[in-house]
Every structure is written in C-alpha cells, then in structure tokens.
Amino acid sequence: MKLYEWEAKQLLASLGVRVPKGQLVKDKFEGKGRYVVKAQVLEGGRGKRGLVRVTDDPQSAIDEMRKLGIDAFLVEEYVPHDREAYISALLDRETGEPMIAVSPVGGVDVESIAQVRTFVIPMERGVRGYDLIKIERHIGIKGVGEVVNALYKLVTEYDAELAEINPLAVTPEGPIALDAKVIIDDNALFRHQDLLSKFNRAYKPESYVDLGGDIGIISNGAGLTMATMDMVKLMGGEPADFFDIGGGADRARVKEALLRVASNPRVKKIVINIFGGITRCDEVARGIVEAIDVIKKPVFVRLSGVNEEEGRKILAEKGIKAYSRAIDAIGDALRS
Ligand code: GDP
Ligand code: MN
Numbered sequence: 001m002k003l004y005e006w007e008a009k010q011l012l013a014s015l016g017v018r019v020p021k022g023q024l025v026k027d028k029f030e031g032k033g034r035y036v037v038k039a040q041v042l043e044g045g046r047g048k049r050g051l052v053r054v055t056d057d058p059q060s061a062i063d064e065m066r067k068l069g070i071d072a073f074l075v076e077e078y079v080p081h082d083r084e085a086y087i088s089a090l091l092d093r094e095t096g097e098p099m100i101a102v103s104p105v106g107g108v109d110v111e112s113i114a115q116v117r118t119f120v121i122p123m124e125r126g127v128r129g130y131d132l133i134k135i136e137r138h139i140g141i142k143g144v145g146e147v148v149n150a151l152y153k154l155v156t157e158y159d160a161e162l163a164e165i166n167p168l169a170v171t172p173e174g175p176i177a178l179d180a181k182v183i184i185d186d187n188a189l190f191r192h193q194d195l196l197s198k199f200n201r202a203y204k205p206e207s208y209v210d211l212g213g214d215i216g217i218i219s220n221g222a223g224l225t226m227a228t229m230d231m232v233k234l235m236g237g238e239p240a241d242f243f244d245i246g247g248g249a250d251r252a253r254v255k256e257a258l259l260r261v262a263s264n265p266r267v268k269k270i271v272i273n274i275f276g277g278i279t280r281c282d283e284v285a286r287g288i289v290e291a292i293d294v295i296k297k298p299v300f301v302r303l304s305g306v307n308e309e310e311g312r313k314i315l316a317e318k319g320i321k322a323y324s325r326a327i328d329a330i331g332d333a334l335r336s
Pocket of ligand 1: 046048079081
C-alpha cells in the first residue's frame with residue numbers, strides 16, 4: 001500500500017524528521033504569500049507533470065489542478081534550499097537486511113539519479129554512529145541521524161518495502177524532507193491496523209477472498225482446507241475467509257494466520273482444523289495461545305497428529321478446548 005505524500009510526511013515527522021509546515025486542502029485555501037502546492041496523487045513524477053507548483057497564488061494553482069480531477073492538495077510553506085539529495089531505505093535482496101541508499105544529487109528523476117551508494121545495516125545491530133558518518137560523507141550533509149533512523153524504522157517496524165525522501169533538501173537549519181514516498185508491504189498490513197485507521201484506509205489485501213459468511217477457517221494443506229470449507233457448508237455454515245498455513249508451520253505462521261483471519265470484520269468465529277504430520281500440534285497450539293488475547297474472537301480447534309498431547313496441554317492451560325474430530329469443532333462453532 002502506497003501512502004500519499006501527506007501521510008508519509010506525517011509519519012516521518014512523528015519519527016523526528018523535519019518536514020515543511022503544511023496542510024491538506026480539499027476545498028479552499030486562505031493563506032497569502034509564497035507556497036508550494038502539491039497534488040496528492042499516488043503516481044510519481046508530479047514535478048514533470050506540473051503537479052507541484054511553487055506559487056504566490058495557491059488558490060489559483062489549486063483551481064487549475066482541480067480541473068484535472070485532482071481533489072486533494074498539500075499546501076506547504078516554501079522552503080528555500082541550497083541543494084537536493086536522495087535518501088531511501090529498503091531491503092537488500094541479497095542479504096535480506098535493511099539498507100540505506102543515498103545520493104548527493106536528488107530531485108525529480110529517480111531513475112537517472114547517479115552516484116547512488118548503498119549501506120547495508122543488519123537488524124541485529126541497528127544503525128550505528130559509523131553508518132551515519134559514512135552516509136554523511138557520501139551525500140555531504142551533516143545531521144542526517146534523525147532521517148536515517150526514521151527511514152530505517154519504517155522498514156524494520158512499519159514493514160515498509162520502500163521509504164524514500166527525494167528530494168532531501170539542504171538548508172542552513174539542517175536537512176528537510178521536501179517529498180516522501182512510503183510503500184507498506186501489503187502482506188504485512190494486518191499488523192498495522194493503527195496506521196490504517198489513522199489514515200482512514202481500508203485493509204483489502206489481494207489474497208483476501210470474501211466468501212460472504214461469518215466463519216474464518218484456518219487449516220494446513222490445500223486439501224484439508226478445502227475439505228474443511230466443504231464441511232462447514234454441508235453442516236449449514238457459511239465460510240467468510242480461509243487461510244492455509246501449509247506444511248510445517250511454526251507458531252509465528254499460525255499467529256499470523258489468526259491475526260489475519262480475525263482482522264476480517266465479517267469473521268465472527270474461527271475454525272482451526274489441523275492434522276499434524278510435518279506440522280507439529282504443539283507449535284500450532286503455541287501460535288494460537290500467542291494470538292488469542294489479541295484477536296478476541298472464539299476459536300474452535302481440531303488438533304490431531306504429531307505432538308497432539310503436548311498441543312492439547314498448551315491449549316488447556318489457556319482454557320481452550322481441543323477437539324479430536326473436525327465435525328465436533330465445526331458443530332460447536334455453528335451452534336455458538
Ligand atoms: P515528484 O516529482 O512526484 O517526485 O514530486 P516532488 O515532491 O519530488 O517535487 C518535484 C520537485 O519540486 C522537487 O525535486 C523539488 O525540486 C521541487 N519541490 C518539491 N517540493 C518542494 C518544496 O516543498 N519546496 C520547494 N522549494 N521545492 C519543492
Ligand atoms: Mn520526489
């Protein structure tokens with residue numbers, strides 16, 4: 001999910017990055033003086049398309065752009081600056097670790113930005129002083145600590161695929177983010193409900209299948225998952241959503257499945273049908289226990305197979321019943 005510039009800037013500001021003073025305008029803008037009016041559209045290259053205007057008459061710029069069908073504008077104070085640089089954070093494909101990409105020359109054209117250097121900063125150590133020294137030396141800007149830490153945090157804690165500031169402008173007061181682009185990994189959106197509600201965005205992952213009912217289904221393996229759906233239907237229930245945890249799922253995977261299925265507002269109860277083979281029932285139970293207090297929806301767990309006894313014990317300690325037969329778990333779910 002790509003954030004709008006005003007959203008990305010609000011997020012960056014909350015993480016300590018300096019951004020121009022500004023406001024989101026949907027109808028009229030009253031102020032007089034020099035402003036930058038920026039169309040809030042998700043496509044890049046606005047500069048080249050005339051959708052970023054430095055102007056002394058912001059209302060006219062808004063009126064003109066509105067004719068193009070644009071309905072939201074970020075109106076900011078004009079920030080005079082000496083130079084524009086580029087900085088972003090993303091994941092290094094080779095190591096899977098976060099990296100910071102920087103160039104001393106930033107501006108409109110991302111593709112043609114030259115002199116880009118990347119600095120891999122492994123999660124287990126995090127951003128250190130010597131990283132900042134190397135980065136500052138390459139872009140020739142002092143005081144980028146807040147910027148680097150914020151971008152790094154967006155990748156490591158907000159699941160951003162990309163967090164980019166282009167241009168990062170150099171002013172006598174230090175660096176300031178004139179533009180911001182943040183893309184959150186869709187597969188991790190279920191972890192960021194707070195962000196979604198803050199920006200009033202709906203959570204609609206592509207893999208989400210709205211089946212219209214109210215029962216969430218979690219199972220292991222495509223065959224068993226489909227069979228569970230069929231059973232729910234045959235017994236008179238309506239599935240809302242399903243999640244196949246696959247083979248050999250660990251507790252984190254199980255927890256993810258539960259959080260994700262539970263985040264569908266249609267889901268009122270969840271049937272978990274596990275037949276342990278390479279999937280271990282104790283791991284499944286641990287995942288359920290870790291998620292149960294967060295999801296606040298009733299679960300009906302059928303647990304059978306490898307490490308079943310251990311799994312049952314773990315669930316029982318949390319007051320969760322484990323069924324031996326799927327038909328009983330589904331039956332109780334339908335009657336509840
Ligand atoms: P993009 O083309 O969609 O990436 O839009 P940008 O926000 O990056 O704007 C394009 C260019 O407009 C930037 O490279 C800057 O040179 C300029 N620009 C953008 N925002 C500001 C601003 O707040 N103040 C000033 N002075 N220039 C800006
Ligand atoms: Mn830009």
